Structure formats: C-alpha cells, structure tokens
Amino acid sequence: MNRIQSKLQEDQKLLSIYFTAGYPNLGDTVQIIQDLEKNGVDLIEIGLPFSDPLADGPTIQASSTQALHNGMTTELLFNQLKDIRKTVSIPLIIMGYFNPVYQYGVEAFCKKCQEIGIDGLILPDLPLDVYLEDYEAIFKKYGLINVFLITPQTSEERIRLIDDASDGFIYMVSSASTTGAKEGFGEAQQSYFERIAAMKLKNPQIVGFGISNKATFDQATQRAKGAIIGSAFIKHLDQNGPKKIDGFVRGIR
Amino acid sequence: MSYHVNEKGYYGEFGGAFIPEMLYPNTEELRQNYLQIMAEPSFQEEFNQLLKDYVGRPTPLYFAERMSEKYQTKIYLKREDLNHTGAHKVNNTIGQILMAKKLGKNRIIAETGAGQHGVATATVCALMGIDCVVYMGEIDIARQAPNVARMKMLGAEVRPALSGSRTLKDATNEAIRDWINNPVDTHYIIGSVVGPHPYPDMVARFQSVISEEIKSQLLEKEGRENPDYVVACVGGGSNAAGAYYHFLDTPEVGIIAVEAAGKGIHSGESAATSALGKVGIIHGSKTLLMQTPDGQITEPYSISAGLDYPGVGPLHAHLFRSGRGEFISITDDEAMTAGLTLCQLEGIIPAIESSHGLAILEQRKFNPEDVVVMNLSGRGDKDLQNYIDYFKL
Ligand SMILES: Cc1ncc(COP(=O)(O)O)c(C=O)c1O
Numbered sequence: 001m002n003r004i005q006s007k008l009q010e011d012q013k014l015l016s017i018y019f020t021a022g023y024p025n026l027g028d029t030v031q032i033i034q035d036l037e038k039n040g041v042d043l044i045e046i047g048l049p050f051s052d053p054l055a056d057g058p059t060i061q062a063s064s065t066q067a068l069h070n071g072m073t074t075e076l077l078f079n080q081l082k083d084i085r086k087t088v089s090i091p092l093i094i095m096g097y098f099n100p101v102y103q104y105g106v107e108a109f110c111k112k113c114q115e116i117g118i119d120g121l122i123l124p125d126l127p128l129d130v131y132l133e134d135y136e137a138i139f140k141k142y143g144l145i146n147v148f149l150i151t152p153q154t155s156e157e158r159i160r161l162i163d164d165a166s167d168g169f170i171y172m173v174s175s176a177s178t179t180g181a182k183e184g185f186g187e188a189q190q191s192y193f194e195r196i197a198a199m200k201l202k203n204p205q206i207v208g209f210g211i212s213n214k215a216t217f218d219q220a221t222q223r224a225k226g227a228i229i230g231s232a233f234i235k236h237l238d239q240n241g242p243k244k245i246d247g248f249v250r251g252i253r
Numbered sequence: 254m255s256y257h258v259n260e261k262g263y264y265g266e267f268g269g270a271f272i273p274e275m276l277y278p279n280t281e282e283l284r285q286n287y288l289q290i291m292a293e294p295s296f297q298e299e300f301n302q303l304l305k306d307y308v309g310r311p312t313p314l315y316f317a318e319r320m321s322e323k324y325q326t327k328i329y330l331k332r333e334d335l336n337h338t339g340a341h342k343v344n345n346t347i348g349q350i351l352m353a354k355k356l357g358k359n360r361i362i363a364e365t366g367a368g369q370h371g372v373a374t375a376t377v378c379a380l381m382g383i384d385c386v387v388y389m390g391e392i393d394i395a396r397q398a399p400n401v402a403r404m405k406m407l408g409a410e411v412r413p414a415l416s417g418s419r420t421l422k423d424a425t426n427e428a429i430r431d432w433i434n435n436p437v438d439t440h441y442i443i444g445s446v447v448g449p450h451p452y453p454d455m456v457a458r459f460q461s462v463i464s465e466e467i468k469s470q471l472l473e474k475e476g477r478e479n480p481d482y483v484v485a486c487v488g489g490g491s492n493a494a495g496a497y498y499h500f501l502d503t504p505e506v507g508i509i510a511v512e513a514a515g516k517g518i519h520s521g522e523s524a525a526t527s528a529l530g531k532v533g534i535i536h537g538s539k540t541l542l543m544q545t546p547d548g549q550i551t552e553p554y555s556i557s558a559g560l561d562y563p564g565v566g567p568l569h570a571h572l573f574r575s576g577r578g579e580f581i582s583i584t585d586d587e588a589m590t591a592g593l594t595l596c597q598l599e600g601i602i603p604a605i606e607s608s609h610g611l612a613i614l615e616q617r618k619f620n621p622e623d624v625v626v627m628n629l630s631g632r633g634d635k636d637l638q639n640y641i642d643y644f645k646l
Contacts (some may be wrong), residue, residue, distance in 0.1 A: 050548075050549065051424050051549040051550045051551075052422065052423075052535070052536075052550050053426075054272075054273060054426055054429050054430065054433075054536075054537075055273040055275060055430075055433065056430075057430070058416070061416050061417075062416075065416070065417065066515065068549060069330065073546070073547045074547055075547075097534075098271060098534050099533045099534040099535070099544070099548040099550070100547060100548035100549070101548075102532075102533060102534060102546030103402075103531070103533060103544070103546065103547060104547075104548070111386040124273035124274065124275075125271045125272055125273050125534065125537070126271065127271060127272065127274075127277075128274075130269065130271070137641050148274065149273065149274040149275070150274060150567045151274055151275050151278075151436075153275075153277075153437075154274060154278070155278070158277070173274070173275060175639060176275065176433065176434060176435070176436045176437075177275075177433065177434050178275075178433050178434060223463060228335070
C-alpha cells in the first residue's frame, strides 16, 4: 500500500502542509520536511516552483519567484530529496504545474519520484481526460497517486468521474479562488462541505485553499478527512525563516 | 487533412485545455455553447451590423502600386488599420462581448500588453454598458501611457499585474486568476488565438471576417478568390489566424507567418517562438513556447509590444510543425525600416507589429505575377513615441 493510502486509514484528522521548495533559502527543503514531520504533520506537499503559477495567490506566487531566483530546479530538488527516506516516513507529495514535469519527461519524472520515495503528485493544470488517456498508466507503473481537485462549481457528475479516477484522496478546493488565506468559511462553504460529505465518495477528501489557523482547520475537518495549509505556512517562513515550525504546527492542533 | 481545430480542441498535437479544475466549469460552458451561439441568426445579425456600422467594415483591400513596383510583385494591403480603435483586435472583442451577453455575464476581464486589446475591450464594454477590468503588466503600464489613458476614458479599470516579469504573460496570468475567483458572473475576453480550447478557435472565427473579405475583394480586383500568398505578423496569432482562416485548407495559397526576432534570434532578446520555442503548456494550451530547459517560461523581447509574447497560438504551432506555414522572423531594425518605407511609398503609417510583415519583402522574393496579400493589422498612432525615439524625429 502506498504511504498516502495507509495514512488515510488512520483515525485522526490529517494536517497537510504545503511549502515551496527552495524557499526561503535554496537549501531549506530537507530541514523543513524533517521539522514538519517531527512536529506531527501528517502529510507534506513539496511545491516545485513554476514561473507562471496560475492557480496561486500572491503569497505562493512570491515564494515561487523567490525559489526560482534562489536557483531551484527540478533536478536540484530531486538531488536534495535523494536521501529523504532515510529520515522521513510520512507521505510526501510533489505539487507543481504540468510544464516543468512535461519538460523533464513525464515518465522520467515519475521514475525519479519512485526512486526517491515520493508517493503522489498534484498537478492542477493536468486535466482529468489527458491524465486518463496519456499518463495514468505511467503514474501507476511508478506507484504514484495522482490527486485531483474539485471546487464548489464542480458538477456532481464530474465529481463522480474524478472519484473514479482517484485512488488516494480528493483535494477539495474550499471556494472559488486561487490559493491564499481567507477570513474564514461562511455558509456557502459549510453547505458545500456538507454536500460533498453527503455524496459518500469512495475517496476521502482533504480541504485546501484558505486554511490558515486552528479555527479554519477545525471547520474544514468537521466533515473532511483533513486540511491543507499553504499560504499561511509560507507567510510563517517569510517572517521567521525556516524556524519555529513547532510553534506554527502546535498553533493548529 | 484539415488545419482547423478538431472536435477535441486540438490542432495536430497542439491545443487542448490544460487548465486547473477551478476553470473547468467556465471553459466547459463556453465550449458547449460557442458554436451554437455563433450560429444563431440573431447573433450573426448583430455581429455583422456592429462590424459594419461601428467598426467600419469591410476594410479595404488596397492595391499598393508603388510598393508593388519596388518589390516587383503584386502587393495588396488588407487595411485592418482602418478599423475603429486602430487594429484587428476589435473584430474579436465585438464577437466576444456579444457572446458574453448571450451567456448572461455582466462583468468582463481582459489582459493586454501594448494596450490595443485592452482598448478594444474597454471600447465594447463602454458600448454595451458592462463593467470592465483590464490587467496590464506594471512595466507595460509605464511604457504605454496613452493606451492606459484611453482605457480609463472608456470607463475600464486598469489593474497592474505585479507578479513575475510584470508584462503580458503575467497580465494573462492575473486575468486567469481573476476568472478563477469570479467563475459565475465574469467572461474573460482573451485577446488572441491563445488560451484553452475553445478560445483559439472562437477568436479565429471572429477574426475570420478578414479572409472572408479578402476572398470577395480579390475576386473583384483580380478575378480570383485565392491569392498566391497571405502574409501576417504573429504575436499570439489572431490577425494571422483571421487572414489565413479561409485559405487554411487551400494548399495553393501560401501562408507566411512573420515573427519578431527582436535584436536577433540568438541575441537572447527575441520573440521568435517558432525558432526558439519548444512544446509545452502556456496559459492552458499545449503549444510552442519559449522556456528554460527546466520548463520555466522565459521573457521575450520585441520592439513591438504586440508581438512580445513567449508562446504562439496552437494553430500556428501546427502550421509550423506541419510545414503548412512558412515562418520568417524579422528584427526590430528591419521592421522599423519597413514601416518607414510604407509611410514614404504609400502614405500609411503602420503599427510596428504590422511592419514586421512588410519587412519580409526585403528578403523573400516573389514572382512578378504573384498576388501577395499582406495583412496590415494596425495603424501606427500608438507607436509614435517609438518611431520618434528610433528615428530621432
Ligand atoms: C496592430 C497589431 N498587430 C498584431 C498584434 C499581435 O497580435 P496577434 O498576433 O494576436 O494578431 C497586435 C497586438 O497587440 C497588434 O496591436
């Protein structure tokens, strides 16, 4: 069983943290991953920076620009991660945009992920139909779980298709928006969370976008299996450097 | 073989809709409806009426006698520069604003580089009384002050794109992000044949009026519908797509696409995508784009802001790869010189984008009896400061 799948079977609500590789400093990647695991984070999304991150708000955009400026590349990230499984055992997912993966070669990329011990990929701009037609077999060959997004606008019919194509979890985007902290979740989000829960999908859902603190984490995980914090953690890194990660995680739960 | 889009949204291997799930409902709504809406008689009628009475179509197909004499071939200029707002861009914005209305949208967003598409969008929004936000790179806002002022006078809000390289590609990213955040009430008017399917096809269809007119005008002047060559400059490729559209599947019509070489293809400051690009994904489309080996999109350069885009529409990537189109790149200097030549021989001040097309006459030889139609995509008013600086006028 893939590490993501085992983790999803544990009882607790899952806390997933996103950070951009190469930010704030080029060499921080491994340290940040180790600190997150040590402080009880369940799952980590390692952001592969991209020049044109369409689905991201200002915070993650700025971290990507900085990471690229620091010199982060796909090859360098793989190098930094090559021994990660000697010290880290929680599931690791690479999140990025499709073009850098495509340039590396999708198969070569997936193979490298397997060698390192990456468990899954989130590529928001790799659409469902293209994945199924061209890449599903490759992902499976290298034991990688592909994570799809759904949003409050995704039709029930399409959610079912996505559920069928998934074998890990579904990334539930909290509202119609790019990444970034919101003031909290209103009635529209609550009813969306409930609508999805009532669909009794085969894959558990993890909520992302707009989770920034304990209140939003608790709200999101009332129904869903877990929640993902991205921009709020990047802001923490921005203010503190790769330090005080224990305090940040403890503030959430 | 057809060079038009297939039912899955591809031109050969190029095109598709590589978009985050957040945009799926918006593009899907458009994909399911655009052909049907465009075919409605009421839509056709309103579109054609506005093109005629508001834009000033048909634009003339002008036989450029002195140019023809100089270059020893028959040169016709398709005068898109005579459109309202000064370029071909308005053909598309008229079509898309009517599309937005049919879809029940009440807010418009657009991206712009030089500001031509932004002005054309602000114009139709004013015409229809619809709210308009135009994203423009912070650097372009500084470079293109007159067009920023025009958009403001027309009632649009110009929002600076502060991310990345703060130019056209980033303005496009910002517009896409806005659409993600406003998926229900907003229509995104893309300014060229780029972006996810169905945009490249929809924009090409709105611009196809250019080649439709060329056919009937040429029949009148030359007794035949098909020229030997159609020449157009390619930024994203919308004026070119419109000029080629009705000739794509007519192999006896030669298609010539002219890209901006900037300071030279290998100078590191160029926008010649077919020469420098590799297959990848930009703004939701699989196409040729300029990028690092690592897949980061790079910043192009051209003296003409309208050609300063790191990708090219998927139709053009296909025309290039398949060999259907002949691709030529023209440097800043060659374009500026060609622009001045047109002024002096024909009394027409062209947009610098369009001058790139004219410049091939200095290097690409045609037969004396060839009929060569050059799409003069825009007028040079917006470029006056550039011409002043370049020629020290
Ligand atoms: C006059 C003119 N020609 C050409 C272009 C390039 O766009 P496209 O390649 O979509 O025709 C522009 C863009 O601003 C323009 O203003």
